[in-house]
Amino acid sequence: MxxxxxxxxxxxxxxxxxxxxxxxxxxxxxxxxxxxxxxxxxxxxxxxxxxxxxxxxxxxxxxSLEEIGTILDDETGIWRVLVDDKLIELTERKDRLETMISMLAEIRECGCGAVAACPLVTTS
Amino acid sequence: MxxxxxxxxxxxxxxxxxxxxxxxxxxxxxxxxxxxxxxxxxxxxxxxxxxxxxxxxxxxxxxSLEEIGTILDDETGIWRVLVDDKLIELTERKDRLETMISMLAEIRECGCGAVAACPLVTTS
DNA sequence: CTACGACCTCAAGCCAACTTGAGGTCAAGG
DNA sequence: CCTTGACCTCAAGTTGGCTTGAGGTCGTAG
Missing domain, CATH: 1.10.1660.10 (Multidrug-efflux Transporter Regulator; Chain: A; Domain 2)
Structure with a gap:
Protein backbone atom coordinates (compact mmCIF):
# COMPACT_ATOMS: atom_id res chain seq x y z
CA MET A 1 0.00 0.00 0.00
CA SER A 64 -29.86 11.11 8.87
CA LEU A 65 -26.08 11.37 8.90
CA GLU A 66 -26.15 10.44 12.54
CA GLU A 67 -28.07 7.25 11.86
CA ILE A 68 -25.75 6.43 8.99
CA GLY A 69 -22.73 6.88 11.21
CA THR A 70 -24.23 4.61 13.81
CA ILE A 71 -25.06 1.90 11.32
CA LEU A 72 -21.73 2.07 9.54
CA ASP A 73 -19.55 1.97 12.60
CA ASP A 74 -21.40 -0.32 14.89
CA GLU A 75 -19.33 -3.34 15.88
CA THR A 76 -21.79 -4.98 18.19
CA GLY A 77 -24.32 -6.21 15.70
CA ILE A 78 -26.95 -3.82 16.99
CA TRP A 79 -26.96 -2.29 13.54
CA ARG A 80 -29.07 -5.22 12.38
CA VAL A 81 -31.78 -4.11 14.73
CA LEU A 82 -31.49 -0.54 13.53
CA VAL A 83 -31.73 -1.74 9.98
CA ASP A 84 -34.77 -3.84 10.80
CA ASP A 85 -36.47 -0.81 12.30
CA LYS A 86 -35.53 1.25 9.31
CA LEU A 87 -36.81 -1.38 6.92
CA ILE A 88 -40.20 -1.19 8.57
CA GLU A 89 -40.14 2.59 8.42
CA LEU A 90 -39.06 2.60 4.79
CA THR A 91 -41.73 0.14 3.84
CA GLU A 92 -44.36 2.27 5.51
CA ARG A 93 -42.99 5.28 3.71
CA LYS A 94 -43.08 3.47 0.44
CA ASP A 95 -46.71 2.63 1.05
CA ARG A 96 -47.60 6.20 1.85
CA LEU A 97 -45.71 7.29 -1.22
CA GLU A 98 -47.74 4.89 -3.33
CA THR A 99 -50.95 6.19 -1.80
CA MET A 100 -49.91 9.74 -2.55
CA ILE A 101 -48.96 8.80 -6.09
CA SER A 102 -52.32 7.30 -6.83
CA MET A 103 -54.14 10.11 -5.11
CA LEU A 104 -52.28 12.67 -7.21
CA ALA A 105 -52.96 10.68 -10.34
CA GLU A 106 -56.63 10.65 -9.43
CA ILE A 107 -56.75 14.38 -8.73
CA ARG A 108 -54.93 14.98 -11.96
CA GLU A 109 -57.72 13.28 -13.84
CA CYS A 110 -60.65 14.60 -11.88
CA GLY A 111 -61.31 17.69 -13.95
CA CYS A 112 -61.10 20.23 -11.15
CA GLY A 113 -60.04 23.73 -12.01
CA ALA A 114 -57.89 23.97 -8.91
CA VAL A 115 -56.62 21.36 -6.52
CA ALA A 116 -57.79 23.41 -3.56
CA ALA A 117 -61.38 22.94 -4.72
CA CYS A 118 -61.09 19.25 -5.48
CA PRO A 119 -63.35 17.14 -3.31
CA LEU A 120 -60.51 14.64 -3.09
CA VAL A 121 -58.66 17.30 -1.11
CA THR A 122 -61.37 19.09 0.83
CA THR A 123 -63.00 15.92 2.03
CA SER A 124 -60.06 13.97 3.34
CA MET B 1 -73.33 29.88 6.66
CA SER B 64 -42.10 21.33 0.32
CA LEU B 65 -44.66 23.76 1.67
CA GLU B 66 -43.87 26.05 -1.21
CA GLU B 67 -44.64 23.37 -3.77
CA ILE B 68 -47.81 22.46 -1.94
CA GLY B 69 -48.92 26.08 -1.97
CA THR B 70 -48.27 26.32 -5.69
CA ILE B 71 -50.15 23.15 -6.46
CA LEU B 72 -53.09 24.00 -4.24
CA ASP B 73 -53.64 27.52 -5.43
CA ASP B 74 -52.87 27.31 -9.09
CA GLU B 75 -55.83 28.39 -11.20
CA THR B 76 -54.26 28.01 -14.58
CA GLY B 77 -54.09 24.25 -14.84
CA ILE B 78 -50.30 24.32 -14.68
CA TRP B 79 -50.60 22.31 -11.50
CA ARG B 80 -51.27 19.24 -13.64
CA VAL B 81 -47.82 19.64 -15.13
CA LEU B 82 -46.31 20.10 -11.68
CA VAL B 83 -48.07 17.00 -10.51
CA ASP B 84 -46.85 15.07 -13.54
CA ASP B 85 -43.29 16.08 -12.73
CA LYS B 86 -43.78 15.16 -9.13
CA LEU B 87 -45.25 11.81 -10.07
CA ILE B 88 -42.12 11.00 -12.02
CA GLU B 89 -39.95 12.15 -9.15
CA LEU B 90 -41.96 10.19 -6.62
CA THR B 91 -41.83 7.08 -8.73
CA GLU B 92 -38.08 7.39 -9.03
CA ARG B 93 -37.88 7.90 -5.33
CA LYS B 94 -40.01 4.89 -4.70
CA ASP B 95 -37.66 2.85 -6.89
CA ARG B 96 -34.60 4.07 -5.05
CA LEU B 97 -36.32 3.34 -1.80
CA GLU B 98 -37.00 -0.19 -2.96
CA THR B 99 -33.38 -0.59 -4.00
CA MET B 100 -32.24 0.64 -0.64
CA ILE B 101 -34.65 -1.67 1.12
CA SER B 102 -33.36 -4.74 -0.67
CA MET B 103 -29.77 -3.64 -0.29
CA LEU B 104 -30.24 -3.24 3.45
CA ALA B 105 -31.98 -6.56 3.64
CA GLU B 106 -29.05 -8.12 1.81
CA ILE B 107 -26.45 -6.48 4.04
CA ARG B 108 -28.47 -7.54 7.03
CA GLU B 109 -28.10 -11.14 5.95
CA CYS B 110 -24.54 -11.05 4.70
CA GLY B 111 -22.84 -12.01 7.94
CA CYS B 112 -20.51 -9.03 8.18
CA GLY B 113 -19.40 -7.90 11.60
CA ALA B 114 -19.78 -4.27 10.64
CA VAL B 115 -21.54 -2.58 7.76
CA ALA B 116 -18.49 -0.46 7.06
CA ALA B 117 -16.57 -3.61 6.15
CA CYS B 118 -19.30 -5.16 4.05
CA PRO B 119 -18.30 -5.57 0.41
CA LEU B 120 -21.81 -4.50 -0.49
CA VAL B 121 -20.87 -1.10 0.89
CA THR B 122 -17.21 -0.72 0.05
CA THR B 123 -17.61 -1.81 -3.54
CA SER B 124 -20.50 0.33 -4.64
C1' DC C 1 -60.65 40.27 42.79
C1' DT C 2 -57.79 37.26 40.56
C1' DA C 3 -56.44 33.59 38.26
C1' DC C 4 -56.95 30.59 34.21
C1' DG C 5 -57.06 29.28 29.54
C1' DA C 6 -57.34 30.47 24.93
C1' DC C 7 -56.01 33.59 22.05
C1' DC C 8 -52.88 37.55 19.99
C1' DT C 9 -48.08 39.71 17.94
C1' DC C 10 -43.39 39.97 16.97
C1' DA C 11 -38.77 38.54 17.37
C1' DA C 12 -35.61 35.21 18.17
C1' DG C 13 -34.10 30.47 18.50
C1' DC C 14 -33.37 25.63 16.81
C1' DC C 15 -31.87 21.60 13.90
C1' DA C 16 -29.63 19.35 10.05
C1' DA C 17 -26.63 19.55 6.45
C1' DC C 18 -24.07 22.08 4.36
C1' DT C 19 -22.01 26.55 2.13
C1' DT C 20 -19.53 30.78 2.26
C1' DG C 21 -16.06 33.97 3.54
C1' DA C 22 -11.80 35.62 5.33
C1' DG C 23 -7.26 34.90 5.54
C1' DG C 24 -3.24 31.79 4.78
C1' DT C 25 0.29 27.93 2.79
C1' DC C 26 2.48 25.79 -0.99
C1' DA C 27 4.01 24.10 -5.66
C1' DA C 28 4.01 24.54 -10.51
C1' DG C 29 3.90 27.42 -14.70
C1' DG C 30 4.27 31.55 -17.87
C1' DC D 1 8.41 37.21 -9.95
C1' DC D 2 3.82 36.74 -9.74
C1' DT D 3 -0.25 34.36 -10.40
C1' DT D 4 -3.16 30.45 -10.30
C1' DG D 5 -5.17 26.54 -8.24
C1' DA D 6 -5.58 23.17 -4.83
C1' DC D 7 -5.55 22.84 -0.37
C1' DC D 8 -5.91 24.45 4.80
C1' DT D 9 -8.64 26.47 9.33
C1' DC D 10 -12.20 28.61 11.79
C1' DA D 11 -16.30 31.16 12.25
C1' DA D 12 -20.45 32.56 10.56
C1' DG D 13 -24.33 32.27 7.33
C1' DT D 14 -28.26 29.73 4.95
C1' DT D 15 -32.73 27.20 4.32
C1' DG D 16 -37.04 25.03 5.75
C1' DG D 17 -40.24 24.21 9.04
C1' DC D 18 -41.40 25.11 12.88
C1' DT D 19 -41.04 26.28 18.24
C1' DT D 20 -40.25 29.29 22.04
C1' DG D 21 -40.38 33.43 24.68
C1' DA D 22 -41.84 37.87 26.14
C1' DG D 23 -45.49 40.62 26.90
C1' DG D 24 -50.47 41.61 26.34
C1' DT D 25 -55.95 41.05 25.70
C1' DC D 26 -60.23 38.59 26.67
C1' DG D 27 -63.95 36.19 29.14
C1' DT D 28 -65.38 33.05 32.40
C1' DA D 29 -65.10 30.53 36.95
C1' DG D 30 -63.99 30.36 41.82
Missing amino acids: SSTDLLPIGEVAKTSGISVSAVRYYEEIGVISSATRVGGKRRFDPATIGRVSFIRRAQEAGF | SSTDLLPIGEVAKTSGISVSAVRYYEEIGVISSATRVGGKRRFDPATIGRVSFIRRAQEAGF
Missing part, protein backbone atom coordinates in the same frame (compact mmCIF):
# COMPACT_ATOMS: atom_id res chain seq x y z
CA SER A 2 2.09 2.90 -1.20
CA SER A 3 0.86 6.37 -0.35
CA THR A 4 0.17 6.90 -4.05
CA ASP A 5 -3.18 5.17 -3.81
CA LEU A 6 -4.41 7.68 -1.29
CA LEU A 7 -6.70 10.32 -2.74
CA PRO A 8 -6.67 14.10 -2.28
CA ILE A 9 -9.94 15.65 -1.21
CA GLY A 10 -10.69 17.09 -4.64
CA GLU A 11 -10.51 13.64 -6.13
CA VAL A 12 -12.87 12.16 -3.58
CA ALA A 13 -15.28 15.01 -4.13
CA LYS A 14 -15.19 14.76 -7.89
CA THR A 15 -15.48 11.02 -8.22
CA SER A 16 -18.22 10.76 -5.67
CA GLY A 17 -20.07 13.75 -6.99
CA ILE A 18 -20.21 15.84 -3.83
CA SER A 19 -18.53 19.10 -2.91
CA VAL A 20 -15.16 19.44 -1.25
CA SER A 21 -16.79 21.19 1.68
CA ALA A 22 -19.22 18.32 2.10
CA VAL A 23 -16.31 15.87 2.27
CA ARG A 24 -14.69 17.98 4.96
CA TYR A 25 -18.00 18.14 6.78
CA TYR A 26 -18.40 14.37 6.62
CA GLU A 27 -14.96 13.93 8.06
CA GLU A 28 -15.63 16.48 10.76
CA ILE A 29 -18.77 14.75 12.00
CA GLY A 30 -17.05 11.39 11.69
CA VAL A 31 -19.25 9.74 9.12
CA ILE A 32 -16.17 9.08 7.03
CA SER A 33 -12.94 8.35 8.78
CA SER A 34 -10.46 11.07 9.41
CA ALA A 35 -7.96 11.26 6.56
CA THR A 36 -4.24 11.08 7.15
CA ARG A 37 -2.49 14.39 6.52
CA VAL A 38 0.46 14.81 4.21
CA GLY A 39 1.89 18.28 4.60
CA GLY A 40 -1.34 19.35 6.21
CA LYS A 41 -3.43 18.04 3.34
CA ARG A 42 -5.93 15.24 3.56
CA ARG A 43 -5.24 11.92 1.85
CA PHE A 44 -8.19 9.55 1.74
CA ASP A 45 -8.37 5.81 1.56
CA PRO A 46 -9.98 4.91 -1.79
CA ALA A 47 -12.64 2.94 0.12
CA THR A 48 -13.98 6.34 1.11
CA ILE A 49 -15.55 6.57 -2.32
CA GLY A 50 -17.72 3.53 -1.72
CA ARG A 51 -18.55 4.75 1.70
CA VAL A 52 -19.65 8.14 0.45
CA SER A 53 -21.74 6.47 -2.19
CA PHE A 54 -23.44 4.40 0.51
CA ILE A 55 -23.97 7.53 2.58
CA ARG A 56 -25.67 9.33 -0.28
CA ARG A 57 -27.98 6.47 -1.03
CA ALA A 58 -28.80 6.09 2.62
CA GLN A 59 -29.60 9.79 2.81
CA GLU A 60 -31.82 9.40 -0.23
CA ALA A 61 -33.65 6.72 1.67
CA GLY A 62 -34.19 9.09 4.55
CA PHE A 63 -31.44 8.22 7.01
CA SER B 2 -73.57 31.29 10.13
CA SER B 3 -70.34 32.32 11.77
CA THR B 4 -70.86 29.44 14.18
CA ASP B 5 -69.39 26.95 11.74
CA LEU B 6 -66.07 28.78 11.72
CA LEU B 7 -63.41 27.15 13.83
CA PRO B 8 -61.04 28.71 16.36
CA ILE B 9 -57.37 27.91 15.88
CA GLY B 10 -57.22 25.45 18.76
CA GLU B 11 -59.95 23.41 17.17
CA VAL B 12 -58.19 23.30 13.83
CA ALA B 13 -54.97 22.32 15.52
CA LYS B 14 -56.53 19.60 17.60
CA THR B 15 -58.67 17.98 14.95
CA SER B 16 -55.90 18.02 12.38
CA GLY B 17 -53.26 16.87 14.81
CA ILE B 18 -50.81 19.73 14.44
CA SER B 19 -49.77 22.47 16.83
CA VAL B 20 -51.38 25.86 17.11
CA SER B 21 -48.12 27.50 16.15
CA ALA B 22 -47.93 25.36 13.02
CA VAL B 23 -51.40 26.51 12.01
CA ARG B 24 -50.35 30.12 12.46
CA TYR B 25 -47.21 29.42 10.48
CA TYR B 26 -49.21 27.85 7.64
CA GLU B 27 -51.43 30.87 7.53
CA GLU B 28 -48.44 33.20 7.58
CA ILE B 29 -46.79 31.59 4.60
CA GLY B 30 -50.12 31.37 2.82
CA VAL B 31 -50.44 27.64 2.46
CA ILE B 32 -53.80 27.84 4.18
CA SER B 33 -55.93 30.88 3.58
CA SER B 34 -55.87 33.74 5.99
CA ALA B 35 -58.59 33.30 8.59
CA THR B 36 -61.15 35.99 9.23
CA ARG B 37 -60.69 37.66 12.60
CA VAL B 38 -63.39 38.01 15.19
CA GLY B 39 -62.25 40.28 17.96
CA GLY B 40 -58.69 39.77 16.80
CA LYS B 41 -59.00 36.00 16.92
CA ARG B 42 -58.79 33.69 13.96
CA ARG B 43 -61.85 31.83 12.74
CA PHE B 44 -61.18 29.19 10.15
CA ASP B 45 -63.33 27.74 7.43
CA PRO B 46 -63.91 24.05 8.27
CA ALA B 47 -62.48 23.14 4.85
CA THR B 48 -59.14 24.10 6.37
CA ILE B 49 -59.12 20.75 8.11
CA GLY B 50 -59.13 18.84 4.83
CA ARG B 51 -56.58 21.18 3.43
CA VAL B 52 -54.23 20.68 6.34
CA SER B 53 -54.65 16.95 6.03
CA PHE B 54 -53.69 17.18 2.36
CA ILE B 55 -50.71 19.34 3.27
CA ARG B 56 -49.44 16.80 5.79
CA ARG B 57 -49.73 13.92 3.39
CA ALA B 58 -48.06 15.92 0.67
CA GLN B 59 -45.21 16.73 3.04
CA GLU B 60 -44.92 13.05 3.86
CA ALA B 61 -44.54 12.43 0.18
CA GLY B 62 -41.71 14.91 0.01
CA PHE B 63 -43.32 18.09 -1.21
Whole structure:
Protein backbone atom coordinates (compact mmCIF):
# COMPACT_ATOMS: atom_id res chain seq x y z
CA MET A 1 0.00 0.00 0.00
CA SER A 2 2.09 2.90 -1.20
CA SER A 3 0.86 6.37 -0.35
CA THR A 4 0.17 6.90 -4.05
CA ASP A 5 -3.18 5.17 -3.81
CA LEU A 6 -4.41 7.68 -1.29
CA LEU A 7 -6.70 10.32 -2.74
CA PRO A 8 -6.67 14.10 -2.28
CA ILE A 9 -9.94 15.65 -1.21
CA GLY A 10 -10.69 17.09 -4.64
CA GLU A 11 -10.51 13.64 -6.13
CA VAL A 12 -12.87 12.16 -3.58
CA ALA A 13 -15.28 15.01 -4.13
CA LYS A 14 -15.19 14.76 -7.89
CA THR A 15 -15.48 11.02 -8.22
CA SER A 16 -18.22 10.76 -5.67
CA GLY A 17 -20.07 13.75 -6.99
CA ILE A 18 -20.21 15.84 -3.83
CA SER A 19 -18.53 19.10 -2.91
CA VAL A 20 -15.16 19.44 -1.25
CA SER A 21 -16.79 21.19 1.68
CA ALA A 22 -19.22 18.32 2.10
CA VAL A 23 -16.31 15.87 2.27
CA ARG A 24 -14.69 17.98 4.96
CA TYR A 25 -18.00 18.14 6.78
CA TYR A 26 -18.40 14.37 6.62
CA GLU A 27 -14.96 13.93 8.06
CA GLU A 28 -15.63 16.48 10.76
CA ILE A 29 -18.77 14.75 12.00
CA GLY A 30 -17.05 11.39 11.69
CA VAL A 31 -19.25 9.74 9.12
CA ILE A 32 -16.17 9.08 7.03
CA SER A 33 -12.94 8.35 8.78
CA SER A 34 -10.46 11.07 9.41
CA ALA A 35 -7.96 11.26 6.56
CA THR A 36 -4.24 11.08 7.15
CA ARG A 37 -2.49 14.39 6.52
CA VAL A 38 0.46 14.81 4.21
CA GLY A 39 1.89 18.28 4.60
CA GLY A 40 -1.34 19.35 6.21
CA LYS A 41 -3.43 18.04 3.34
CA ARG A 42 -5.93 15.24 3.56
CA ARG A 43 -5.24 11.92 1.85
CA PHE A 44 -8.19 9.55 1.74
CA ASP A 45 -8.37 5.81 1.56
CA PRO A 46 -9.98 4.91 -1.79
CA ALA A 47 -12.64 2.94 0.12
CA THR A 48 -13.98 6.34 1.11
CA ILE A 49 -15.55 6.57 -2.32
CA GLY A 50 -17.72 3.53 -1.72
CA ARG A 51 -18.55 4.75 1.70
CA VAL A 52 -19.65 8.14 0.45
CA SER A 53 -21.74 6.47 -2.19
CA PHE A 54 -23.44 4.40 0.51
CA ILE A 55 -23.97 7.53 2.58
CA ARG A 56 -25.67 9.33 -0.28
CA ARG A 57 -27.98 6.47 -1.03
CA ALA A 58 -28.80 6.09 2.62
CA GLN A 59 -29.60 9.79 2.81
CA GLU A 60 -31.82 9.40 -0.23
CA ALA A 61 -33.65 6.72 1.67
CA GLY A 62 -34.19 9.09 4.55
CA PHE A 63 -31.44 8.22 7.01
CA SER A 64 -29.86 11.11 8.87
CA LEU A 65 -26.08 11.37 8.90
CA GLU A 66 -26.15 10.44 12.54
CA GLU A 67 -28.07 7.25 11.86
CA ILE A 68 -25.75 6.43 8.99
CA GLY A 69 -22.73 6.88 11.21
CA THR A 70 -24.23 4.61 13.81
CA ILE A 71 -25.06 1.90 11.32
CA LEU A 72 -21.73 2.07 9.54
CA ASP A 73 -19.55 1.97 12.60
CA ASP A 74 -21.40 -0.32 14.89
CA GLU A 75 -19.33 -3.34 15.88
CA THR A 76 -21.79 -4.98 18.19
CA GLY A 77 -24.32 -6.21 15.70
CA ILE A 78 -26.95 -3.82 16.99
CA TRP A 79 -26.96 -2.29 13.54
CA ARG A 80 -29.07 -5.22 12.38
CA VAL A 81 -31.78 -4.11 14.73
CA LEU A 82 -31.49 -0.54 13.53
CA VAL A 83 -31.73 -1.74 9.98
CA ASP A 84 -34.77 -3.84 10.80
CA ASP A 85 -36.47 -0.81 12.30
CA LYS A 86 -35.53 1.25 9.31
CA LEU A 87 -36.81 -1.38 6.92
CA ILE A 88 -40.20 -1.19 8.57
CA GLU A 89 -40.14 2.59 8.42
CA LEU A 90 -39.06 2.60 4.79
CA THR A 91 -41.73 0.14 3.84
CA GLU A 92 -44.36 2.27 5.51
CA ARG A 93 -42.99 5.28 3.71
CA LYS A 94 -43.08 3.47 0.44
CA ASP A 95 -46.71 2.63 1.05
CA ARG A 96 -47.60 6.20 1.85
CA LEU A 97 -45.71 7.29 -1.22
CA GLU A 98 -47.74 4.89 -3.33
CA THR A 99 -50.95 6.19 -1.80
CA MET A 100 -49.91 9.74 -2.55
CA ILE A 101 -48.96 8.80 -6.09
CA SER A 102 -52.32 7.30 -6.83
CA MET A 103 -54.14 10.11 -5.11
CA LEU A 104 -52.28 12.67 -7.21
CA ALA A 105 -52.96 10.68 -10.34
CA GLU A 106 -56.63 10.65 -9.43
CA ILE A 107 -56.75 14.38 -8.73
CA ARG A 108 -54.93 14.98 -11.96
CA GLU A 109 -57.72 13.28 -13.84
CA CYS A 110 -60.65 14.60 -11.88
CA GLY A 111 -61.31 17.69 -13.95
CA CYS A 112 -61.10 20.23 -11.15
CA GLY A 113 -60.04 23.73 -12.01
CA ALA A 114 -57.89 23.97 -8.91
CA VAL A 115 -56.62 21.36 -6.52
CA ALA A 116 -57.79 23.41 -3.56
CA ALA A 117 -61.38 22.94 -4.72
CA CYS A 118 -61.09 19.25 -5.48
CA PRO A 119 -63.35 17.14 -3.31
CA LEU A 120 -60.51 14.64 -3.09
CA VAL A 121 -58.66 17.30 -1.11
CA THR A 122 -61.37 19.09 0.83
CA THR A 123 -63.00 15.92 2.03
CA SER A 124 -60.06 13.97 3.34
CA MET B 1 -73.33 29.88 6.66
CA SER B 2 -73.57 31.29 10.13
CA SER B 3 -70.34 32.32 11.77
CA THR B 4 -70.86 29.44 14.18
CA ASP B 5 -69.39 26.95 11.74
CA LEU B 6 -66.07 28.78 11.72
CA LEU B 7 -63.41 27.15 13.83
CA PRO B 8 -61.04 28.71 16.36
CA ILE B 9 -57.37 27.91 15.88
CA GLY B 10 -57.22 25.45 18.76
CA GLU B 11 -59.95 23.41 17.17
CA VAL B 12 -58.19 23.30 13.83
CA ALA B 13 -54.97 22.32 15.52
CA LYS B 14 -56.53 19.60 17.60
CA THR B 15 -58.67 17.98 14.95
CA SER B 16 -55.90 18.02 12.38
CA GLY B 17 -53.26 16.87 14.81
CA ILE B 18 -50.81 19.73 14.44
CA SER B 19 -49.77 22.47 16.83
CA VAL B 20 -51.38 25.86 17.11
CA SER B 21 -48.12 27.50 16.15
CA ALA B 22 -47.93 25.36 13.02
CA VAL B 23 -51.40 26.51 12.01
CA ARG B 24 -50.35 30.12 12.46
CA TYR B 25 -47.21 29.42 10.48
CA TYR B 26 -49.21 27.85 7.64
CA GLU B 27 -51.43 30.87 7.53
CA GLU B 28 -48.44 33.20 7.58
CA ILE B 29 -46.79 31.59 4.60
CA GLY B 30 -50.12 31.37 2.82
CA VAL B 31 -50.44 27.64 2.46
CA ILE B 32 -53.80 27.84 4.18
CA SER B 33 -55.93 30.88 3.58
CA SER B 34 -55.87 33.74 5.99
CA ALA B 35 -58.59 33.30 8.59
CA THR B 36 -61.15 35.99 9.23
CA ARG B 37 -60.69 37.66 12.60
CA VAL B 38 -63.39 38.01 15.19
CA GLY B 39 -62.25 40.28 17.96
CA GLY B 40 -58.69 39.77 16.80
CA LYS B 41 -59.00 36.00 16.92
CA ARG B 42 -58.79 33.69 13.96
CA ARG B 43 -61.85 31.83 12.74
CA PHE B 44 -61.18 29.19 10.15
CA ASP B 45 -63.33 27.74 7.43
CA PRO B 46 -63.91 24.05 8.27
CA ALA B 47 -62.48 23.14 4.85
CA THR B 48 -59.14 24.10 6.37
CA ILE B 49 -59.12 20.75 8.11
CA GLY B 50 -59.13 18.84 4.83
CA ARG B 51 -56.58 21.18 3.43
CA VAL B 52 -54.23 20.68 6.34
CA SER B 53 -54.65 16.95 6.03
CA PHE B 54 -53.69 17.18 2.36
CA ILE B 55 -50.71 19.34 3.27
CA ARG B 56 -49.44 16.80 5.79
CA ARG B 57 -49.73 13.92 3.39
CA ALA B 58 -48.06 15.92 0.67
CA GLN B 59 -45.21 16.73 3.04
CA GLU B 60 -44.92 13.05 3.86
CA ALA B 61 -44.54 12.43 0.18
CA GLY B 62 -41.71 14.91 0.01
CA PHE B 63 -43.32 18.09 -1.21
CA SER B 64 -42.10 21.33 0.32
CA LEU B 65 -44.66 23.76 1.67
CA GLU B 66 -43.87 26.05 -1.21
CA GLU B 67 -44.64 23.37 -3.77
CA ILE B 68 -47.81 22.46 -1.94
CA GLY B 69 -48.92 26.08 -1.97
CA THR B 70 -48.27 26.32 -5.69
CA ILE B 71 -50.15 23.15 -6.46
CA LEU B 72 -53.09 24.00 -4.24
CA ASP B 73 -53.64 27.52 -5.43
CA ASP B 74 -52.87 27.31 -9.09
CA GLU B 75 -55.83 28.39 -11.20
CA THR B 76 -54.26 28.01 -14.58
CA GLY B 77 -54.09 24.25 -14.84
CA ILE B 78 -50.30 24.32 -14.68
CA TRP B 79 -50.60 22.31 -11.50
CA ARG B 80 -51.27 19.24 -13.64
CA VAL B 81 -47.82 19.64 -15.13
CA LEU B 82 -46.31 20.10 -11.68
CA VAL B 83 -48.07 17.00 -10.51
CA ASP B 84 -46.85 15.07 -13.54
CA ASP B 85 -43.29 16.08 -12.73
CA LYS B 86 -43.78 15.16 -9.13
CA LEU B 87 -45.25 11.81 -10.07
CA ILE B 88 -42.12 11.00 -12.02
CA GLU B 89 -39.95 12.15 -9.15
CA LEU B 90 -41.96 10.19 -6.62
CA THR B 91 -41.83 7.08 -8.73
CA GLU B 92 -38.08 7.39 -9.03
CA ARG B 93 -37.88 7.90 -5.33
CA LYS B 94 -40.01 4.89 -4.70
CA ASP B 95 -37.66 2.85 -6.89
CA ARG B 96 -34.60 4.07 -5.05
CA LEU B 97 -36.32 3.34 -1.80
CA GLU B 98 -37.00 -0.19 -2.96
CA THR B 99 -33.38 -0.59 -4.00
CA MET B 100 -32.24 0.64 -0.64
CA ILE B 101 -34.65 -1.67 1.12
CA SER B 102 -33.36 -4.74 -0.67
CA MET B 103 -29.77 -3.64 -0.29
CA LEU B 104 -30.24 -3.24 3.45
CA ALA B 105 -31.98 -6.56 3.64
CA GLU B 106 -29.05 -8.12 1.81
CA ILE B 107 -26.45 -6.48 4.04
CA ARG B 108 -28.47 -7.54 7.03
CA GLU B 109 -28.10 -11.14 5.95
CA CYS B 110 -24.54 -11.05 4.70
CA GLY B 111 -22.84 -12.01 7.94
CA CYS B 112 -20.51 -9.03 8.18
CA GLY B 113 -19.40 -7.90 11.60
CA ALA B 114 -19.78 -4.27 10.64
CA VAL B 115 -21.54 -2.58 7.76
CA ALA B 116 -18.49 -0.46 7.06
CA ALA B 117 -16.57 -3.61 6.15
CA CYS B 118 -19.30 -5.16 4.05
CA PRO B 119 -18.30 -5.57 0.41
CA LEU B 120 -21.81 -4.50 -0.49
CA VAL B 121 -20.87 -1.10 0.89
CA THR B 122 -17.21 -0.72 0.05
CA THR B 123 -17.61 -1.81 -3.54
CA SER B 124 -20.50 0.33 -4.64
C1' DC C 1 -60.65 40.27 42.79
C1' DT C 2 -57.79 37.26 40.56
C1' DA C 3 -56.44 33.59 38.26
C1' DC C 4 -56.95 30.59 34.21
C1' DG C 5 -57.06 29.28 29.54
C1' DA C 6 -57.34 30.47 24.93
C1' DC C 7 -56.01 33.59 22.05
C1' DC C 8 -52.88 37.55 19.99
C1' DT C 9 -48.08 39.71 17.94
C1' DC C 10 -43.39 39.97 16.97
C1' DA C 11 -38.77 38.54 17.37
C1' DA C 12 -35.61 35.21 18.17
C1' DG C 13 -34.10 30.47 18.50
C1' DC C 14 -33.37 25.63 16.81
C1' DC C 15 -31.87 21.60 13.90
C1' DA C 16 -29.63 19.35 10.05
C1' DA C 17 -26.63 19.55 6.45
C1' DC C 18 -24.07 22.08 4.36
C1' DT C 19 -22.01 26.55 2.13
C1' DT C 20 -19.53 30.78 2.26
C1' DG C 21 -16.06 33.97 3.54
C1' DA C 22 -11.80 35.62 5.33
C1' DG C 23 -7.26 34.90 5.54
C1' DG C 24 -3.24 31.79 4.78
C1' DT C 25 0.29 27.93 2.79
C1' DC C 26 2.48 25.79 -0.99
C1' DA C 27 4.01 24.10 -5.66
C1' DA C 28 4.01 24.54 -10.51
C1' DG C 29 3.90 27.42 -14.70
C1' DG C 30 4.27 31.55 -17.87
C1' DC D 1 8.41 37.21 -9.95
C1' DC D 2 3.82 36.74 -9.74
C1' DT D 3 -0.25 34.36 -10.40
C1' DT D 4 -3.16 30.45 -10.30
C1' DG D 5 -5.17 26.54 -8.24
C1' DA D 6 -5.58 23.17 -4.83
C1' DC D 7 -5.55 22.84 -0.37
C1' DC D 8 -5.91 24.45 4.80
C1' DT D 9 -8.64 26.47 9.33
C1' DC D 10 -12.20 28.61 11.79
C1' DA D 11 -16.30 31.16 12.25
C1' DA D 12 -20.45 32.56 10.56
C1' DG D 13 -24.33 32.27 7.33
C1' DT D 14 -28.26 29.73 4.95
C1' DT D 15 -32.73 27.20 4.32
C1' DG D 16 -37.04 25.03 5.75
C1' DG D 17 -40.24 24.21 9.04
C1' DC D 18 -41.40 25.11 12.88
C1' DT D 19 -41.04 26.28 18.24
C1' DT D 20 -40.25 29.29 22.04
C1' DG D 21 -40.38 33.43 24.68
C1' DA D 22 -41.84 37.87 26.14
C1' DG D 23 -45.49 40.62 26.90
C1' DG D 24 -50.47 41.61 26.34
C1' DT D 25 -55.95 41.05 25.70
C1' DC D 26 -60.23 38.59 26.67
C1' DG D 27 -63.95 36.19 29.14
C1' DT D 28 -65.38 33.05 32.40
C1' DA D 29 -65.10 30.53 36.95
C1' DG D 30 -63.99 30.36 41.82
